[in-house]
Amino acid sequence: MRITCPYCGARSSHEFAYLGDAAPTRPDPSAPDAAEAFHAYVYERDNPAGPMDELWYHSAGCRRWLKVTRDTRTHAITAVAFAGTGEAAR
Amino acid sequence: MTRLAHGGLIDRGRTLSFAFDGKTFKGHPGDTLASALLANGVRLVGRSFKYHRPRGVVTAGSEEPNALVELRTGARREPNTRATTVELYDGLEAASQNRWPSLEFDALSVNRLVSPFLGAGFYYKTFMWPAAFWEKVYEPVIRRAAGLGRAADTPDPDHYEKATAFCDVLVIGSGAAGLAAALAAARSGARVILADEDFRLGGRLLSERTVINGGSALDFVASAQAELSSLPNVRLMPRTTVFGAYDGSEYGAVERVSDHLPAPLPFQVRQRLWRIVAKRCVLAAGAFDRPIVFPGNDRPGVMSALALATYATRYGAGAGANAAVFSTNDHAVAAALDAAEAGLKLDAVIDVRPALPDALAARAKALGVRLITEGEVVATSGKCLTSITVRTPRGSETLAVEALGVSGGATPNLNLTCHLGGKPVWREDIAAFVPGAVPPGMAVAGAVAGTFGLADILAEGTRLGAAAASDTGFAAAPAPAPQAESTPTGFKAFFHVKGQGTKGGPAFVDQQNDVTAKDVALAHREGFRAVELLKRYTTLGMATDQGKTSNMAGLAVMAELTGKGIPAIGTTVFRPPYTPVALGVLAGHHRGVDFKPARPTPTHAWAQAQGAVFVETGLWMRAAYFPKADEKDWLDSVNREVKATRESVGVIDVSTFGKIDLQGPDVGVLLDRVYINMFSTLAVGKARYGVMLREDGLVMDDGTTARLADDHYVMTTTTANAAKVYQHLEFCLQVLWPELDVCLASVSEQWAQIAVSGPRSREVLAKIVDGIDVSNAGLPFMGVAQGSVMGGVQARIFRLSFSGELGYEIAVPARHGAALMQALMAAGAPFGITPYGVEALGVLRIEKGHVSGNELTGQTCARDLGLGKMASTKKDYIGRVMAGRPAFTDPDRPSFVGFKPVDRSARLRAGAHFLKVGAAATTQNDEGYMTSTAFSPTLGHYIGLGLLKRGPERMGEKVRAYDPVRGGDIEVEVCSPAFIDPQGEKQRV
């Protein structure tokens, strides 16, 4: 599999470390329902058959965290952007 | 001898000598082992897997099910090598497999007599009970009786390597379709790789007498190869098997660099594993000649009709003194007549059809080959074939022949199209499965696509090669496809000879796994009808050839039985690898000491010179201990190192700790969010011990972080977690809080760090610093000094203690690490400074009661480890919310304490579980376990650390440490984990 890093270009997936679903965002720790929200954030994951935004880390490259849109049925990658900022390839 | 009088792509001017089962034979360059054996009249080449039936060569390619041999000897012995793909070289040695005591007389061929017991499902039925018999009785017996070749029992002396290639268009297969595709793509300027598993490009064109562009097929192959070789954008890869198609248009391939030589040339590898990254791929893998199921179809001498022809035309080898062909299709008849023209004595063509095309019939007549229409072979005889019985509506007759070529039509070689989940689809018009959905970027051309006439194949290859190039941005100038006559493609769907006269022995479906038509019928009777069940119940198609030639026959027999037709039965899915791949080439250079990279510390060479014994910790090589000549074992050395450190001064390289440099105005904020304790308030010139959690509330790592300037910190992590913590910090900065202004750099490799510990450490340090005040006032406990040592070497000095003694860690640029160690050894000589290794380091930390990797298991929270009080209540940090879960604050949770054996002479073992004294050893009574133990030379007995239910409330209580695995069951006394200096006075002096 190959991932086109916005910074480094197309690279073998061996250079990347996988984290998982990019959808969950860290909840507000001071909210009254923080315990439930963090439980969901840490443990609850969808398992879609189809396109999914995932976090990958270019550990053997530029060390940027990436948001990779991958179809879980075909492994086809349709978009890659820097995670956090959402900035795509220049 | 059955070497034909002339012809073939062999160099008859040179003779090669080779041995098979100890007997010497002669062959020529251009031969395979199989063609050379046939040319020498050797028809019996092996015994079958289960029944030990005599078997011969069946095909002329990598789909071969039968002719598996042990190639070479000694450390290079390779089992299960297909004789049909082995290039002959001078001095080649091969041996048959599965025979005992000899190939000619095999004692175990009695398996044939008891074959009813070894039929379909025999593993499941016969040996079900008692289970204990499996290991001791059934398996050894079956393994001896049924098996394949022997692997070498010494290490492989050869080298293997891995490489990556990039191209626009990968063409797999160099037959008519592949060459046409490669030419079309290459002429456009696209980067083309043409790979073929054969040692010679050309595929079936090397065996057939057809006309292309007005010349012979061989002329066409030669001119195509010459043109492709002349183009700088083309890489020709013969002897290269593309064995897998993977995600993202990546293909795995093995190049057999030296397999055609007795041994690799100096500095050359045996095989090379290629990862080919191809924007587009044209698969032109051709088709297999389909066998027909009939009684006695496994007798040596019975083979594929196209193989029979190939041996005659390409190799000048007759598969027997005379031959017949049993066919269902024009292609096989034409190939057989090619063989007759090449000099094979072809007595008859038996075809299931009522008539053949006029042109073929006329050609047969001209060659004196008898044509038997509506004929079926119903029996064979001879150990190696001597005669066949042919049945026609007009009666039956026996023909004396030594070879029988069989062709049931073409089975497209669509293996690679299935690797990403593509399912083959049935085409009734050609009675074959063709590729369905293919991997992205792949196109299929020629016979693999179900395109059979030569003119059509060349046109399709040209069109798809040009299209592939054009897809990658190379507009191909429309070039004409090579021109050829239209070859006949008539056929009749026919798989299985049944009815009158067919009682003459087993009819094999899968020769490599010894599956017969009867086995398929049994599977049908017992309800294993779905294709995946049929496969597992009978083992059909599960041998090393993955059923390349046999699957279709099995499906056809099952389809007959169910009356549903082949598409209703379906086909099994092919998976990588296409042909077996040696583990050696997958490992490449990664074996032995090169299995993974080794990270020596900056003082490695120095430690070696001191006679250190090393231990691998992750990739690092660390000194475990430094034995002296008079010490009887490692414990003596460790005890000495610990004592010296506690009484005077010891020194250890701690460069393996992860070191992360953090700079920017927001470092303090970041650290406050990743550590449970405060770091933004840390004074410049101070260090602090910190604990970081995962977001689920469990401890991730611990270590010391120092503040070098307002906006500059340096963090240390444990050796094991260095990469993980770095990745975590990047995640925090890039994903969670991109607004924070912090830059990170891993500096683990850039700084050597050496710990000096013990009451005399300050005196040693004072001798090497360049005017740094190392007094207790100038550099207090947890203080950090920056300056230089050894007359100008940049240094950071951290006053830290892992051992509990007065101690310092001195960091210098890595290139000065060894010099620093030597300087410390010289400065400490008057005090008997003693280098110590990680074993003593472990004892020192257990005596002091510090947690380490044994306690940071990913299952412990800060409270479990007695670190809960460090957690700040004034801020949020990663893991804070989840660490507050009821389960993590349950007072019953096993918590960190120390242990001493009640009988001080007893040994403690890490892993022992705690039970109340008198309680039964049950899971319900389990109260925790021992995490770390050591013999304490300071106290003179074993000590331990562990996690005990309500541990800190149970000081002085005796509990049972139960270790059934190693027979340990002793009483231990609960105590503080700080065995020495619990007030921490020594480190502050």
Ligand SMILES: [Zn+2]
């Ligand atoms: Zn990158």
